Amino acid sequence: MSNQHMNGDTQEQIIDAAGGFWEQIYLTLRLMLIPSRLNQVGIVLMLMLIAHLLSRFLSPRLRGWLRTREGWPKWRLRLGLMIDRRLRLILFTAMTWIVVLVMQQITFPSLSHVIRQAATIATAVLFIAFMSRLIGNALVRRIAKWAAWIWAVLYLLDLSNDAARLLDSFALSLGTVRLSALTVLQAMAVMTALLAGARLVTGAVSRKLGESADLSPTMRVLVAKILQIVLFTLAIVVGLKAIGVDLTGLAVFSGAVGVGLGFGLQKVVSNLVSGVIILLDKSVKPGDVISLGDTFGWIDALGARYVSVVTRDGKEYLIPNEDLVTSQVVNWSHTNDFVRLDVHFGTAYQDDPHKVSKVAINAAMSVKRVLAQRTPVCWITGFGESSVDYVLRFWISDAQGGLTNVRGQVFLALWDAFKENDISIPFPQREVRVLGDNGDTTPKFIAGD
Numbered sequence: 001m002s003n004q005h006m007n008g009d010t011q012e013q014i015i016d017a018a019g020g021f022w023e024q025i026y027l028t029l030r031l032m033l034i035p036s037r038l039n040q041v042g043i044v045l046m047l048m049l050i051a052h053l054l055s056r057f058l059s060p061r062l063r064g065w066l067r068t069r070e071g072w073p074k075w076r077l078r079l080g081l082m083i084d085r086r087l088r089l090i091l092f093t094a095m096t097w098i099v100v101l102v103m104q105q106i107t108f109p110s111l112s113h114v115i116r117q118a119a120t121i122a123t124a125v126l127f128i129a130f131m132s133r134l135i136g137n138a139l140v141r142r143i144a145k146w147a148a149w150i151w152a153v154l155y156l157l158d159l160s161n162d163a164a165r166l167l168d169s170f171a172l173s174l175g176t177v178r179l180s181a182l183t184v185l186q187a188m189a190v191m192t193a194l195l196a197g198a199r200l201v202t203g204a205v206s207r208k209l210g211e212s213a214d215l216s217p218t219m220r221v222l223v224a225k226i227l228q229i230v231l232f233t234l235a236i237v238v239g240l241k242a243i244g245v246d247l248t249g250l251a252v253f254s255g256a257v258g259v260g261l262g263f264g265l266q267k268v269v270s271n272l273v274s275g276v277i278i279l280l281d282k283s284v285k286p287g288d289v290i291s292l293g294d295t296f297g298w299i300d301a302l303g304a305r306y307v308s309v310v311t312r313d314g315k316e317y318l319i320p321n322e323d324l325v326t327s328q329v330v331n332w333s334h335t336n337d338f339v340r341l342d343v344h345f346g347t348a349y350q351d352d353p354h355k356v357s358k359v360a361i362n363a364a365m366s367v368k369r370v371l372a373q374r375t376p377v378c379w380i381t382g383f384g385e386s387s388v389d390y391v392l393r394f395w396i397s398d399a400q401g402g403l404t405n406v407r408g409q410v411f412l413a414l415w416d417a418f419k420e421n422d423i424s425i426p427f428p429q430r431e432v433r434v435l436g437d438n439g440d441t442t443p444k445f446i447a448g449d
Contacts, residue, residue, distance in 0.1 A: 040114035043099065051092035059087050086129055093122040124152040144192050147185070194235030202228045221279055221286070221302050267322070271305045274321035278302065284324060284331060289339075289399040291330035292319060298400040312402045332399040338374070339399045343410050346387030348424045353380055353388060356423055363417035364394045367409045371395045386428045 066080045083090065096119035103112040132145040205227055209220040278284060279302065289298045290309065297311035306318040332339050343364075347356050357378040364376040376394035383389070392414070396406055418425060 040112065043115055044096070044118045047095050047099065048092055051088050051095060054091050055088040058091075059084055062087065082130065082133065086126060089122060089126050089129070093119060093126055096122060121153055125149055128152065140192060144189075144196075147189065190238060191235055194238055195232065198228070198231035198235055201231060225279070225304065267320075268305065271321045274325040275302065275304050277325055278307070278321055284329070287400075289332040291332070292323065292327065295319070296403075337397045337399070338371070338395055339397070339403075340393055340395050341403060341407060341410075343392040343394075343407055343414070344381070344389070345392065345411075345414060346384055346389045346425065347418070348426045349388060351388070351423045355421065356388075356390065359417045359421050359423060360390065360392050360414060363413040364392055364410050366413050366417075367394075367406065369396050369398060369401065369406045370410070371397060387426045 062080070062084050066077060066084070069077065069080070096115060100112050100116045100119055103115065128145060128148040132141050132148070202224060206220070206224045209223060284290060284299055284302075284307065286299050286302060290296075292309070295309060295311065295317050297309045297315075297317070300308040300310045300316065302308075303318075303321075306320050307324060309317045309319055311317065345360075347353075357380075360378040361376050364370050365372055370376065371394070374395040376392060378390055378392045381389045381391050392410070394410065417423075
């Protein structure tokens, strides 16, 4: 009986609120039919037409002018494109306010009331359109923009209280919590605003940290991630409090859910924890050159779940954080940027080994990327079947520039130096005896191997 009584009360509230809302809309429309206000509506429509024609005339010229601004930063070009897209509204807003100011000087304020309302609504719509660009997600930005536009129009037409009463009449009672459509929308608005603010703050802090030379790259990422988590969590908590959710009861529920998620999302949690460990122990950081299995490249970014590694051929590998913690990783630039490379070659036995070593060292030092302060060395590693074997060792400090290419440059320098100094690079030769039918055993030499 009590449930039926509550449902009846709810239906009556909805009917009363809807009736009051539509009555207020009807009254607003009736007021627009007054002759003096009909004239103002005509002026507003005429200004809209003029703004449309002017925008069609000015927009191509504005876009052409923006194309000539090659040295401008990106944010200026984006602002110019936003102005071009909203040029009709900008022109209408400016002309409407000019008409309002002129009419207030030459006639009664009441004779420009509708025009002033149109100018105020256009200004609010324009402001919301520009401010909504601060929201990164396109879907959230579109929803927030339309919601703000609707609220601004209702508020400026003095319909916001009746609309709020109508939304508040659509409600559900969950225990002691009364959840209405108005409360949910308010919570969503608060949460969206806080999330957008958190995104702006974390972006600004990340840029400031990026300019700081006192913090290591890992500490910059760690501070930015912690700040992001704190601000986003605060936004969600405030949003839940706005709709009246009791967070003490939610704590027990979230604990039970957390245990279930811990088992079901074990790999995800492992990667998240591994990401924190990587940031704390500074084993890898953005800019480091690493090798993991067959993947060789430099770290572009440290994510919450993965590490982005860019290779020399432009591929971007997203390696789970757990692999960097549990697997063997070669960090070519962990403590310093110096990397030693080896080049193996052989020369003929008639060439003087002392001369070969000296020529090889000079050839390596002629390559720009080879460090002169760490002089290359050349050692005999063995007396091979067809050649005297050497190893040429040299150092570089820019492993992110690639390893194969610098080895190739050193090989080319050795080739040119050996040609100039008459040092030969031998190749294996085999003696093959071909037995013919007539018993001819003349040896025939076949080069190569």
